[in-house]
Amino acid sequence: MTFSLDPVAIEPLLFGMVDTVRGPGLTPLRLPDRAFEQMFDEFSRAVASFSAGIRLEFESAASRVELNVTLTRHPLITGNTPSSFCLFVDGERVRTEEVPATADAGRVSETDTVTATVLFDISEALAPDRRSFQIWFPHDAKVSINLLRADAPVMPSSAAPRLRWIHYGSSISQCVDTPDPSDSWPAAASRELDLDLISMGLAGSCMLDPYAARAIRDTPADLITLKIGINIVGADAFAARSLSPVIHGFLDTIRDGHPDTPIVVISPVFCGIHEFTPGPTVMSPDGRWTAAGTGNLTLMDIRHALDRVVADRVTHDRALFHFDGRRLLGEHDSSHLYDSVHPDTDGYRMIASRFSDLGRVAGNDLHDAISAARTRHAEAGGAKAGGVEASKE
Incomplete structure (x- = not known):
């Protein structure tokens, strides 16, 4: 059985953001959306939009977790490099999955926007019981979350607030x-x-x-x-x-x-x-x-x-x-x-x-x-x- 969470259901599982923009997906932000109009230039707005420190935290017995996301990257700033999602389970690093870049880094005015599914298959790494998941988002891209799927229910963390x-x-x-x-x-x-x-x-x-x-x-x-x-x-x-x-x-x-x-x-x-x-x-x-x-x-x-x-x-x-x-x-x-x-x-x-x-x-x-x-x-x-x-x- 597959369990799906739409952006509304995903939002309470997001940590590390101070604001969100709701559209076709959910875009978490590290600064309030209203601050972007006050920034000096497009470079400042781009780096502020990157999802550094933003992550999903939840508990699940899942062995497969999929994130459908839309990434916006700026090759002039970060180069034509992949963006990584990193999974920790019970505090231990388990998987890093990359979304390849698609833009030409030599074209300075071009952004790289791509929609992709990030799959964490951990069926061989974990016992089938409820565990604590933490998925760190790329620190070099803006991330909009469209959907989360898992092969077991996804629940908020039961740990004490930090x-x-x-x-x-x-x-x-x-x-x-x-x-x-x-x-x-x-x-x-x-x-x-x-x-x-x-x-x-x-x-x-x-x-x-x-x-x-x-x-x-x-x-x-x-x-x-x-x-x-x-x-x-x-x-x-x-x-x-x-x-x-x-x-x-x-x-x-x-x-x-x-x-x-x-x-x-x-x-x-x-x-x-x-x-x-x-x-x-x-x-x-x-x-x-x-x-x-x-x-x-x-x-x-x-x-x-x-x-x-x-x-x-x-x-x-x-x-x-x-x-x-x-x-x-x-x-x-x-x-x-x-x-x-x-x-x-x-x-x-x-x-x-x-x-x-x-x-x-x-x-x-x-x-x-x-x-x-x-x-x-x-x-x-x-x-x-x-x-x-x-x-x-």
Whole structure:
């Protein structure tokens, strides 16, 4: 017998999104739909539409699960590469299934839109009893879900609600450089620390934009991390005079909706070309990024500004924390920066491991923030899970 879920029935099983667009299918979004009209350009809208961190979570005894989806990709941004869906069962990676690209990556104006069925056949891998499923969506494509089919009933997770974690950052948080969405460091860290991730990693677009601050403000969260810096230097987006007030304003907006939620401000990871040389960042003929040096700020300037802002605010905001991003990737790890800016897959795995380890071990602000968030979450009793119904065929 086949059990089918249409988009209405699928929506309660979706995690990692803050909004949805309903059409022929269901498109989950990491930012509110209204924010897209306020974005700077089509590049910003494209990367914001990608489904980084979005996943389906449910319980089932199924041995076959099919997703019918429509993908929209941008070859100019991600290349003419496949997009992957990654299945975890009871916390273990079981299958990764790819949807091949169909567009010509050399045609810069072309998007690649394809409807496909993604099949996870796990009949040989699992015993026939109810298990916990997690399907991570591509972090390099917009996904619209048309239908889910399974050979056993699909039910909402019965696990206790987890700590809701919003993470805001750049391409180093969106991690489109790694082929598997589950290898993005926020996704891996969320599994290690048992957190319910909403990834607001926005490649090239982590610019302290008001729409991002409002999205964080308006989204329920137990823990918020803000990894700020590399895009500001790379685009030469601010001068010293404007940066600190903008950081304060971004935090003020978030605090309007989260007056007591632990917030961790994370300074940039190491990036040799910009440690002491301003932006903008430009591409060299060999495919590596270099620093033009004609801009206003270096990464050291960003770190000093973040230090000052947090120091000014912690006297009246005891739920604000600061964490040095170089503890995640430092100068001695620079061999992982394959293009001088972005980590390779092993680099992302290293960041995830260090983030998770530091989150568990006392003696640093990241651990203190997570501990405070867990305490508040437990005292509040968490949130209640939703329900879903399936139709039989």
